[in-house]
Amino acid sequence: MEAAFHYRGCSRSSEVRVITPAKVSGGRKRRIGILLFDGVKMLDFVGPAEVFLEANQRIDSYELVMMSYDGADVTTSLGVRVGVNSSAADGGVFDTIIIPGSERAAAVFTPDVLEAARLLTERTRRITSICSGAFALASLGLLDGRKATTHWKFAGTLAARFPAIDVNPDSIFVRDGRISTSAGVAAGIDLALALVEEDHGAAIARSVAQLLLVYMQRSGGQSQFSASLRAAPPRTPAAIAVAEYVNTDPTRPCTVTDLAAHANVSTRHLNRIIREELGMTPLEYVNSMRLDLATGHLESGASVAQAAEYAGYSTPVAFRRAFVARLGITPSDYQRRFQTTRQAS
Missing domain, CATH: 1.10.10.60 (Homeodomain-like)
Structure with missing residues (x-):
């Protein structure tokens, strides 16, 4: 429904105040906030979370914080209930915010969830989305004038509903300034590895990839997997x-x-x-x-x-x-x- 795609409480032309956390030093950890909601696809947030947790085996640098808009447990697309650490309003300041997606594309991004996303994206250094999580960022106006991607099956809808976005349907992930978007599921792992490399260098990121038995950087784009891109x-x-x-x-x-x-x-x-x-x-x-x-x-x-x-x-x-x-x-x-x-x- 149209209301599910657009957040009415945030003006696209309004100025967004961004709080930038200090660099990690003296034992301080980079806080990675993940916004969960009913219908979220588990692999969209579990994959990136495991990357940061594996990185902690080499350099204890990340603190993961799971949140929902009201602090209540959520039910994933698999029907599994997942507990969270706090509400979005009480989450504090973050180094990186991750907005995962859902099989129902933007239908899960209710006004409450979008308000939570707005609060979180105003209090972070980096903003990322996985799969259809790009619809949340798009609804808040954060992708206007930027390059972005999402899962190939949602790319056409994203481009049609948000013409101000330069949608790249074949990309595994796209980084445009402090905002990164990725394709679905495993692409979240690719993006998380890129963020770890940015934070701690290629050697740490490569060791994480080896531990997870994944490629450090996959060759090619989504057209390897999608006949619809033809x-x-x-x-x-x-x-x-x-x-x-x-x-x-x-x-x-x-x-x-x-x-x-x-x-x-x-x-x-x-x-x-x-x-x-x-x-x-x-x-x-x-x-x-x-x-x-x-x-x-x-x-x-x-x-x-x-x-x-x-x-x-x-x-x-x-x-x-x-x-x-x-x-x-x-x-x-x-x-x-x-x-x-x-x-x-």
């Missing part, structure tokens, strides 16, 4: 004709003139409708379908050279270049990470 389905007869022609055999050589002739339209008209409906040029669409075909061969166990040949690439180098441009990861790395979940014996 082209939208065609709507008009000409675009459908081109899509069917390309999908039938993406490997065949074709020019814009060939595609326009098949759709019985001019090249100029074809360029316009394909851009409008698919968000790319006709040749970019051909290359996209060719890349999808090659990726399918990779997932079926073909070598990089075989996948390139089967999909119509002139050379494996051309395939690798196109693959890295889209996914930010090499075909070989993709195959190793996504082909199977079986452990080597």
Whole structure:
């Protein structure tokens, strides 16, 4: 509902007073505040919390404080009740505030929860969100004019409801000044590791990643996991004709003139409708379908050279270049990470 997306008690144009905690020294710890609420996704806050707790095994630097808007226990998306340390109003001053998300996107951010988020974000040095927690920051106007991200399945909604935000749907996390936003679930771990590295250096962050058996920094973006970040389905007869022609055999050589002739339209008209409906040029669409075909061969166990040949690439180098441009990861790395979940014996 609309009321669930917008916080009515905070003017976007109002000046926000920020309290900056002193740097950690003389045994003082950085206080990490996590705002919980009914319907919160457990992995969104447990993952980052474990990063900071593991960091304490190397350097006792962080104090975790769980809060709800009124200090009452919350019920997570799993139905598990979680106790908190205090209400948001009584939480005090923080080094970092984390706003996790929920499967129900912004529906959980009631006026009470948004008021708690407002109080907390005014009393912290760093502000972070996990997954749909970005909707809370957006509702408070904190992301206006900034780059931000969220889980790919919510990115379109975030961009549509808050056009002042530069939404980057493919990013694992985005840092813009003192505000950081991340994609869902495991991306919160990536962001937390980046914050630990900022605080204590790469060696500490790397040791935490090793203890948690995760990558220090993942390659690629959310498009590794999301088919929805690719082209939208065609709507008009000409675009459908081109899509069917390309999908039938993406490997065949074709020019814009060939595609326009098949759709019985001019090249100029074809360029316009394909851009409008698919968000790319006709040749970019051909290359996209060719890349999808090659990726399918990779997932079926073909070598990089075989996948390139089967999909119509002139050379494996051309395939690798196109693959890295889209996914930010090499075909070989993709195959190793996504082909199977079986452990080597």
